[in-house]
Amino acid sequence: MPYLVKDKMQFLVKAAKILSSSIDYHVTLASVANLLVSNVAELCVIDIIENGKMKRVVVKTADPYKQKIANEFYKYLPDQRNKRAVYDAARIGGPIIIRKVTKKWLKTVSRIPEEIELHHKLKLKSIVFTPLISRGNVIGVLTIASTEGGRSYSERDADFFVSLATRAGLAVDNARLYTEAQEAIRMRDEFLSIASHELRTPLTSILLAQQSLSKYIRKNKRSSKDDKKAIKSVEIGTLQIKKLSSLINDLLNVSVISAGKFTIEKENTDLVAVVKDVILGLEVLLFKNKTYIKLIKENSEVSGMFDRVRIEEVLTNLITNAIKYGNEKPITVVIGVRKKSAIIKISDQGIGMNIERQKNIFDLFSRAVTAKNYKGMGIGLYVSKQITEAHGGRLTVESVEGKGSTFTVELPLEK
Ligand code: ADP
Numbered sequence: 001m002p003y004l005v006k007d008k009m010q011f012l013v014k015a016a017k018i019l020s021s022s023i024d025y026h027v028t029l030a031s032v033a034n035l036l037v038s039n040v041a042e043l044c045v046i047d048i049i050e051n052g053k054m055k056r057v058v059v060k061t062a063d064p065y066k067q068k069i070a071n072e073f074y075k076y077l078p079d080q081r082n083k084r085a086v087y088d089a090a091r092i093g094g095p096i097i098i099r100k101v102t103k104k105w106l107k108t109v110s111r112i113p114e115e116i117e118l119h120h121k122l123k124l125k126s127i128v129f130t131p132l133i134s135r136g137n138v139i140g141v142l143t144i145a146s147t148e149g150g151r152s153y154s155e156r157d158a159d160f161f162v163s164l165a166t167r168a169g170l171a172v173d174n175a176r177l178y179t180e181a182q183e184a185i186r187m188r189d190e191f192l193s194i195a196s197h198e199l200r201t202p203l204t205s206i207l208l209a210q211q212s213l214s215k216y217i218r219k220n221k222r223s224s225k226d227d228k229k230a231i232k233s234v235e236i237g238t239l240q241i242k243k244l245s246s247l248i249n250d251l252l253n254v255s256v257i258s259a260g261k262f263t264i265e266k267e268n269t270d271l272v273a274v275v276k277d278v279i280l281g282l283e284v285l286l287f288k289n290k291t292y293i294k295l296i297k298e299n300s301e302v303s304g305m306f307d308r309v310r311i312e313e314v315l316t317n318l319i320t321n322a323i324k325y326g327n328e329k330p331i332t333v334v335i336g337v338r339k340k341s342a343i344i345k346i347s348d349q350g351i352g353m354n355i356e357r358q359k360n361i362f363d364l365f366s367r368a369v370t371a372k373n374y375k376g377m378g379i380g381l382y383v384s385k386q387i388t389e390a391h392g393g394r395l396t397v398e399s400v401e402g403k404g405s406t407f408t409v410e411l412p413l414e415k
Contacts, residue, residue, distance in 0.1 A: 008163075011039065011040075011164075014035065015032060015035055015164055015167060015168075018031045018032060018035060019031075019032065019167055019168060019171035020171065023174075023175050023178050023179075024175060025172045025179075028171050029168065032046075032164075036164075037060050037061060037062040038062065040144065040160075041144040041145060042061065042063065042066075042124075042145060042147040042150055043059075043060070043062070043066075043122060043143075043145040043147070044142070044143070044144055044145075045058065045073055045142075045145075046058040046132075046140060046141075046142055047086055047140050047143070048132070048139060048140035048172065049090070049140055054077055054086060054087070054140070056074050056077055056078075059073045061122075066122060069118070069122060076110070076112060076115040078141075079109075079110075082108065082109040082110070083108045084096050084108065084109070084129075085129060086129055086141045087141075089129035089130060089131050090140075092131075093131055094162075095128055095129065095130045095158040095161060095162055097128050097153055097154070097155065097158050098129075098153075099154075100125065100152060101126065122145075122147060123147045123148035125147050125150050125152065126151060126153045127146075127153070128143070128144050128157060128158050129142075129143050130144070130158065130162055130164075130165040131165065131169075132168055132169035133165070134169040134170050134172065139169055139172055139176075140172065142161065142164070142165045142168060144161055185258070192251055192252070192254065192255035193252060193255040193259070195251075196255065197252065200249075203241060203244060203245055203248065204245070206241055207238070207241045207245065210234060210237050210238045210241060213234055214231075214234045214235065214238060217230060217234060218231070235284050239284045239285060239288070246313070246316055247377065250313070250377070250380055251377075253313070253386070253387070254364065254382070257386050262386065262390060263390075264307035264390045264391060265307050266306055266414075267305065267306070267307070267308060268304075269304065269305070269306040269311065270301050270302065271303070271306065271311065271335060271342050271411070272300065272301055272302050272335055273301075274306075274312055275315060275333060275335050275344065276295070277312065278312055279293050279295065279319065279333070281316070282316070282319055282320065282323065285320065289323050289328055290328045291326060291328050291329060291330060291331060293330070293331045293332070294330055294331070294332045295335075296332065296333070296334040297335055297336075298335065298336030299335070302335055302337055303413075304342060304414055307387070307390075307391070310390075311387070313383070313384070313387065314384040314387050314388060314395070314409060315346075317381065318407045318409070319333065320380070321380065321407075322346050322347070322348035323348075325350045325351050325369070325374065326348035326349065326404070327349065327350040329349040329350060331346065331347065331348050332345075332346075333346050340412060340413055341393070341410050341412050342410070342411045342412075342413055343409070343410055344408070344411075345406055345408050346406065346407045346409075347406040347407075348404050348405055349403065349404040350405065351369070351401070351402065351404075352399045352400050352402055352403050352404050353368050353397075353405060354399075361381050362395070363382060364378070364379060365377070365378045365379065365382075366378050366381075366382070381395075384409075388410075388411065393409065393410050393411040394408075394409075395407065395408070395409055395410075396410070
């Protein structure tokens with residue numbers, strides 16, 4: 001014969017532990033139902049409101065032989081017209097106690113003979129419908145029933161079920177919010193990925209057109225005032241397009257990394273050539289910031305298997321930062337080999353960072369400067385670190401506030 005737990009507090013503590021053990025509320029509720037049927041009930045049914053409708057998520061019997069019969073309850077969903085049952089408990093926001101299941105009551109809760117028959121087959125004796133409430137909203141109903149020979153539930157039992165339902169309601173709500181948040185993140189990443197792909201295509205052709213225009217102007221070496229103005233406009237345009245491309249690339253990388261779909265395509269690459277290309281591409285930006293780069297090549301060639309495009313992104317990010325935060329002072333780039341790794345060091349003599357700030361600059365959207373003085377999204381270093389680590393390498397920083405920073409890229413040289 002089912003009995004109500006002797007130590008309610010202990011039972012509730014156990015239930016709370018189960019409720020916090022999973023973020024999938026289907027799993028959580030199934031565990032709660034198991035706990036109930038092994039302690040206080042012969043049958044436990046849980047309905048959750050989804051998009052305004054009751055959805056039956058759990059039907060569980062204490063007697064495993066009766067589970068198959070009880071599973072029929074999945075077919076007969078609660079009906080809004082039914083009195084003193086699931087919907088009424090939700091409407092009232094409090095428990096409804098059916099001390100004894102009678103023919104009269106059964107007639108008010110079902111118009112389907114097979115459903116009524118199901119109550120008889122399971123020999124249901126007493127039922128309590130308890131709303132699951134979270135943040136003031138009813139989010140479902142917990143139905144607990146005893147069978148013939150079992151307990152007739154009382155107000156006190158109902159109070160106990162309310163305590164349990166309050167905890168369960170909160171757990172369901174949290175799990176739901178978590179699922180919704182995950183879904184929102186997934187949609188954001190998908191949007192980011194599509195948007196950056198779409199933006200990249202026209203930008204690439206604008207950049208190509210811009211570059212051929214620039215070549216054409218230079219080749220014809222015109223020197224009138226208007227020609228100089230035109231050259232300047234084209235250069236500004238090219239610089240801005242490159243900036244935009246680099247930002248879009250970073251955005252695309254963030255979406256791919258968040259979605260866990262980040263991959264690298266390695267090819268035989270000479271890092272000295274990559275460094276030179278990147279510096280060349282930043283010529284205009286360097287000029288605009290009245291600075292220059294001193295390139296120290298400890299080896300004339302540093303070749304290995306790398307994703308060339310992505311390493312270019314890393315170096316572009318780091319050198320652009322050195323220019324941006326470098327107080328218009330010369331920048332040094334050193335490339336060489338230490339042990340079995342390629343080492344690229346980018347040093348500036350700019351604003352630097354204190355230890356506290358250095359701790360999280362590699363986190364997503366982390367910025368240690370004011371948006372007013374320095375523009376940026378705070379994703380370049382995050383993406384660069386991910387790319388370096390995907391190569392089995394490391395990206396580290398040494399910095400002194402007011403003196404400058406050195407970022408070191410370390411990439412293993414595979415044979
Ligand atoms: P963004 O430059 O767009 O803000 P990053 O991810 O490239 O994003 O850099 C994150 C933060 O790290 C920057 O906002 C800045 O505070 C700091 N930072 C990066 N590079 C340097 C540098 N060379 N000198 C000083 N601070 C830097």
